[in-house]
């Protein structure tokens with residue numbers, strides 16, 4: 001039991017933060033951006049803050065996988081790479097996720113309780129996402 005746990009620490013884990021191109025990052029009012037940064041950017045941007053447990057296998061594999069798939073679906077650091085219609089579609093998806101409380105991922109909130117969205121934050125996000133702000 002002990003030896004395999006030591007051995008799996010040598011399996012390489014991708015914790016890369018790709019470079020940021022300011023021309024591609026999301027532009028939004030500061031209040032909106034700060035909510036998204038606080039609740040979503042660890043998995044949906046190239047500005048991931050890798051927690052200590054992302055250095056300890058096997059948890060590190062799960063964290064790395066969430067960031068990989070999270071970025072593939074939605075990457076605020078590459079927001080402007082998408083066409084306008086794609087961005088509008090993503091906005092609809094975001095409204096859906098936050099309305100159903102499926103994002104931020106519930107498991108993430110255990111270690112990041114302050115990333116939980118308050119009703120007020122959800123309303124601010126929804127108004128901005130639907131162009132009603």
Ligand code: HEC
Nearest residue numbers: 039040042043066069070073074093094097103104105108
């Ligand atoms: C702990 C990592 C993590 C955090 C934090 C997180 N997400 Fe995600 N998100 C994922 C992963 C992984 C996927 C892709 C797999 C899935 O759909 O579960 C995803 C998928 C999505 C999708 C696409 C869903 C679809 O229909 O395909 C949206 C939209 C989304 N997240 C929005 C958000 C928003 C908005 C926040 C912040 C309020 C957030 N996420 C926070 C990991 C995260």
